[in-house]
Amino acid sequence: MLVSGAVWLLLSHVAAHSLAQRNFSSMLEQQANRTMELSEWEQRWQQHRTGFHQLEVHKLADLGHSVVGVEISEMAIRQFFQENNLTYNEESVPSIPGAKLFQNTEKSISLYQCDLFSFSSSVAGQFGAIWDRGSLVAINPKDRDRYAALILSLMAADCRYLLDTFLYNPDLYEGPPFFVPDEQVLGLFGSSCTVELLQSEEALNDKWRNWGLDSMIENVHLITLKAPK
Numbered sequence: 001m002l003v004s005g006a007v008w009l010l011l012s013h014v015a016a017h018s019l020a021q022r023n024f025s026s027m028l029e030q031q032a033n034r035t036m037e038l039s040e041w042e043q044r045w046q047q048h049r050t051g052f053h054q055l056e057v058h059k060l061a062d063l064g065h066s067v068v069g070v071e072i073s074e075m076a077i078r079q080f081f082q083e084n085n086l087t088y089n090e091e092s093v094p095s096i097p098g099a100k101l102f103q104n105t106e107k108s109i110s111l112y113q114c115d116l117f118s119f120s121s122s123v124a125g126q127f128g129a130i131w132d133r134g135s136l137v138a139i140n141p142k143d144r145d146r147y148a149a150l151i152l153s154l155m156a157a158d159c160r161y162l163l164d165t166f167l168y169n170p171d172l173y174e175g176p177p178f179f180v181p182d183e184q185v186l187g188l189f190g191s192s193c194t195v196e197l198l199q200s201e202e203a204l205n206d207k208w209r210n211w212g213l214d215s216m217i218e219n220v221h222l223i224t225l226k227a228p229k
Contacts, residue, residue: 027169028184031170060131069109100114116139117150137177164218165185182219192225195222
């Protein structure tokens with residue numbers, strides 16, 4: 001999710017050692033041509049194949065923030081409001097053909113149903129905070145430069161961008177979620193931002209094991225814009 005001022009935008013040991021010894025460029029090549037169409041993500045909701053879905057919501061709006069989200073699946077958005085017993089309104093978005101805006105009555109939660117790359121600061125302004133729990137790791141690897149450019153354009157000067165990424169052996173699993181090494185995070189954001197690794201831990205569970213993985217490192221990065229020179 002994205003956050004503007006007080007507005008959030010929400011767009012999730014030996015093996016780890018062996019990963020560190022490998023050439024990250026060659027590892028990235030394993031998934032470089034992996035693509036998913038937007039229709040595939042919508043089908044996942046329709047078929048209840050949503051292992052990335054969280055049962056508990058982040059309580060941002062309850063803390064007084066205005067929350068903005070971008071989601072391709074209209075079903076996912078409607079389910080969110082229904083599951084949380086929230087009355088909502090919907091309207092078209094003139095600046096994005098075919099897009100819809102869903103808002104709760106208090107207008108503290110605004111969810112745009114559209115392609116993420118159709119979204120821009122001209123739609124909802126810039127944000128004071130961005131929480132990326134499963135966005136960068138879900139978009140097609142070839143679109144990462146484009147994604148980073150979009151995120152940077154949405155960041156207000158004091159924005160705090162939390163980014164969640166995964167490290168695993170891409171020889172064993174094709175994604176998504178996709179493999180995103182720390183070196184690439186620095187490559188995408190390091191020229192204009194300070195990148196700090198806040199947390200790194202082994203997140204392997206039965207779901208990852210069933211996918212054939214023997215390690216799944218989850219990293220959380222804090223990304224902030226550098227002061228202009």
